[in-house]
Amino acid sequence: MVDLLPSPAPPRTAPSPDPAPAPADRAPAPGPLAVSVIGCGYLGAVHAASLAQIGHRVTGLDVDADRIGALAAGRAPFHEPGFSEVLARGVEEGQLSFTVDPGDLAGCDVHFLALGTPQREDGLGADLRYIDAALDALEPHLRSRAGRPTLVVGKSTVPVGTARRIAQRLAPLPGVHLVWNPEFLREGFAVADTLRPDRLVYGVADPNGADAAVAVALLDAVHRPLLEAGVPRLVVNYESAELVKVSANSFLATKISFINAIAELCDITGADVSDVAEAIGMDDRIGPKFLRAGIGFGGGCLPKDLRGLISRAGELGAVDSFAFLREIDAINTGRREYALRLARRALDGRLEGRRVAVLGAAFKPDTDDVRDSPALDIALRLHGEGADVRLADPAALPGVRRRYPSLPTADTAEDALRGAELVLLLTEWPEYRALDPVRARVLVSRPVIIDGRGVLDLGSWRDAGWEALGLGRR
Numbered sequence: 001m002v003d004l005l006p007s008p009a010p011p012r013t014a015p016s017p018d019p020a021p022a023p024a025d026r027a028p029a030p031g032p033l034a035v036s037v038i039g040c041g042y043l044g045a046v047h048a049a050s051l052a053q054i055g056h057r058v059t060g061l062d063v064d065a066d067r068i069g070a071l072a073a074g075r076a077p078f079h080e081p082g083f084s085e086v087l088a089r090g091v092e093e094g095q096l097s098f099t100v101d102p103g104d105l106a107g108c109d110v111h112f113l114a115l116g117t118p119q120r121e122d123g124l125g126a127d128l129r130y131i132d133a134a135l136d137a138l139e140p141h142l143r144s145r146a147g148r149p150t151l152v153v154g155k156s157t158v159p160v161g162t163a164r165r166i167a168q169r170l171a172p173l174p175g176v177h178l179v180w181n182p183e184f185l186r187e188g189f190a191v192a193d194t195l196r197p198d199r200l201v202y203g204v205a206d207p208n209g210a211d212a213a214v215a216v217a218l219l220d221a222v223h224r225p226l227l228e229a230g231v232p233r234l235v236v237n238y239e240s241a242e243l244v245k246v247s248a249n250s251f252l253a254t255k256i257s258f259i260n261a262i263a264e265l266c267d268i269t270g271a272d273v274s275d276v277a278e279a280i281g282m283d284d285r286i287g288p289k290f291l292r293a294g295i296g297f298g299g300g301c302l303p304k305d306l307r308g309l310i311s312r313a314g315e316l317g318a319v320d321s322f323a324f325l326r327e328i329d330a331i332n333t334g335r336r337e338y339a340l341r342l343a344r345r346a347l348d349g350r351l352e353g354r355r356v357a358v359l360g361a362a363f364k365p366d367t368d369d370v371r372d373s374p375a376l377d378i379a380l381r382l383h384g385e386g387a388d389v390r391l392a393d394p395a396a397l398p399g400v401r402r403r404y405p406s407l408p409t410a411d412t413a414e415d416a417l418r419g420a421e422l423v424l425l426l427t428e429w430p431e432y433r434a435l436d437p438v439r440a441r442v443l444v445s446r447p448v449i450i451d452g453r454g455v456l457d458l459g460s461w462r463d464a465g466w467e468a469l470g471l472g473r474r
Helices: 042-053 065-072 083-092 129-143 162-170 190-195 210-222 224-228 238-269 273-281 302-315 320-346 374-384 397-403 413-417 437-443 458-463
Strands: 034-038 057-061 096-099 110-113 150-154 176-180 200-204 233-237 355-359 388-392 422-425 448-451 467-470
Touching (some): 034 129, 042 096, 042 110, 042 190, 065 083, 083 096, 083 190, 110 129, 110 210, 129 162, 150 210, 162 176, 176 210, 200 210, 200 238, 210 233, 238 273, 238 320, 320 448, 355 413, 374 388, 388 397, 413 437, 458 467
Parallel strands (some): 034 057, 110 150, 355 422, 448 467
16 A cells, blocks of 8 residues: 555535636636546546545546546555555545546646557657547537637657647637646556656646646646645656656666666576676666576567657668667567577577476566556467467456456466476566465476566575576576
8 A cells, every 4th residue: 555645535525616717827716626638548447446545536537437437436446555445545535537428527726648659550649639539529618618728648658749739729719728748657556656746847848838827826736735746847848748758668678778788698698687787787877687597578668659759760761870770679589589589598599388487478567457568468479389378467367367368377376286297487476576486496397497577586496406598697
């Protein structure tokens, strides 16, 4: 349970008559606001519940009626630590509601756009159709505000230049302002990251303009508890705000791929990448985070944001400057094949019919997200090459079974290990990191394990009679 801030507001009371319209150049008085969150996927649902937790009256909108039904009943449709609690509390106390009807948003002062921007099927760039559709649905209700100050806030990760295009679209609507406020959520820590962010970034048309002052005041009213708690806030132009998110993720991707490239060199030379990473991480210019070698990154953000930045840079003519990011992406995807080569070698080059336990399907622990998951991709490729795979994961199996019904799964790690000739640890769930090698040795038919995440004490496993292999580790 995360440390939540502050205490929830009292339950919603019957609405009072609409006040007289405020001038278009003045923000509403401080206090709880009527807020909408458009798009109730992972980002939007967490954001909606968290805004209700800090006292606002929040309405979440989505076209997926099943998802909305679950959320409206206070049931989390995905795994995220702390989310079930804030969702149930918000619904129970009347601060949080969900709908499929855009008309229910008419009375809202602030509208957050939390739509997915998936990678386009025809290239590396982002597909913005969901944002455009949301604006189509929202625009009539913005017009009906009769000039009262209204804020549209972009949370989605978009190509640089998108926010200014949207601002031009909204410009004819009196009293409507646009701020781009990128999210920096980490799956597994999303509620805490929403309520205790490292920073708030506001992108506006002109940080020094009068119009920006109204927009900033409106968004400050939403974030008042966070600002009072000392969260820093930066006001920049639209383009800078759009680049902050993708630049941060691309930098993290670069660190991960860098240490993975070093891991391959360690395998060739006999060095240990854990020692190298520890030593360079002591340099305060570098730091120790994101320097654990393994099978690479995945999920719905880092790969997409990296490729989106490459694509947009190419469209804007910065092809040569961003060529290195293509290599970062190539190194990352290559780690999956590297792990597969280790698996083939561990089984003497023959996968057909060999029992392989794969521990982990989610792209990281504390989530059920399998989007672009290295662990799931490796399991599927082993299965495709004829291995008798048994895939375990404490959260992601329901989604895996829906998408890949022919992929054999195991309800527990013990079930996966039973009779295995090779074990691959591919998602570093705490229960997998804590496996007892002596007890695990009894379950398998052949004690060989590949630590694809660099989290096991290989010496302890070897002492228990295992052939324990790491990526770049001795």
